[in-house]
Amino acid sequence: MPIYVSEVAPYKYRGALNMMFQLAITIGIFVANVLNYIFAKMENGEGWRYSLGFAGVPAIMIIIGAIFLPDSPSSLIERGLDEKAKNELIKIRGTTDIEEEFGDLVAARESSKAVKHPWISLLNRQYRPQLTFAIAIPFFQQLAGMNVIVFYAPVLFKTIGFGATASLMFAMITGGCNAIATLVSIFTVDKFGRRTLFLEGGIQMFICQIVITIAIACKFGLDGNPGILPKWYAIVVVCGICMYVAGFAWSWGPLRWLVPSEIFPLEVRSAAQSINVSVNMIFTFAIAQIFTAMLCHMKFGLFIFFACFVIVMSTFIYKFLPETKGVPIEEMHVVWQTHPYWKKFVKPDDVRPISDEC
Secondary structure (H helix, E strand, C coil): CCHHHHHHHHHHHHHHHCCHHHHHHHHHHHHHHHHHHCCCHHHHHHHHHCCCCCCCHHHHHHHHHHHHCCCCCCHHHCCCCCHHHHHHHHHHHHHCCCCCHHHHHHHHHHHCCCCCHHHCCCCHHHHHHHHHHHHHHHHHHHCCHHHHHHHHHHHHHHHHHCCHHHHHHHHHHHHHHHHHHHHHHHHHHHCCCCHHHHHHHHHHHHHHHHHHHHHHHHCCCCCCCCCCCCHHHHHHHHHHHHHHHHHHCCCCHHHHHHHHHHHHHHHHHHHHHHHHHHHHHHHHHHHHHHHHHHHHHHCHHHHHHHHHHHHHHHHHHHCCCCCCCCCCCHHHHEEEEEEEEECHCCCCCHHHHCCCCC
């Protein structure tokens, strides 16, 4: 059973600590873009070998880090190692006053044991909100268009009209914006809340996509021949894409991992997280495969396509996602019980048997 920061982090800092994972990803993307830009300048044409070779460095770091990665208290309790779990909890909290929290974790363990088949239980009515968001959040995140920028920034910029080296440079710039904006999110998520960042990021991404669409449509039209590109045009396009990247990086990027880690109860967490990650990977693959064909056929309309999904997913968050900031994991069910829509699925504990049928 993997460790989730949401299990051990203080409620005040739970969001920021969870987002460290996303920050590591964005820093890795930025470093990769910098290396690609440097290696592309090698005169002997061997740069691509170094780009591929350096991709193995993070893998080696992960392997070595995994050796020293401790188990979470929940994982230790799940395996019956209560004393080790207490010691780990003392190390995490920095105090010996952990009996109440330890008791909550043991109670959660007993509750999870009552669920013999988490995959089947996840279909039960009381878990309808968690199942919905396990599918919807990664689905919408991929259709926001960010992975297009990350995967194909050099191709995109080159298609727009910049040279190959300039394309790599602009990809490096957007990668830097991605990392910095994620850092901003770490310092604001527990202050402003998840819904606020989701909605603000959606509005920002939509506006930027419209600006980019207009800028490309005015210069390229439908034939894709821009002629001589003025400097102001390059600035507008790059700034628009950077603002779009920033809007994603402090909202849907890190929150796509944070919110599911908060809302899944222990008894179905493994199944729900599996669905969550699987949906993300499936649509990452799908978007990566069809993007170049979409760019060739839709041209500037591609940004309109993603802008429409930004509207849909922002509306979905506004309508269905409750605020989870500062809510203890063991009390998360109360959020669903009081939500205007989800309360008809999630009943109070005293009338909500765990064996409810779908």
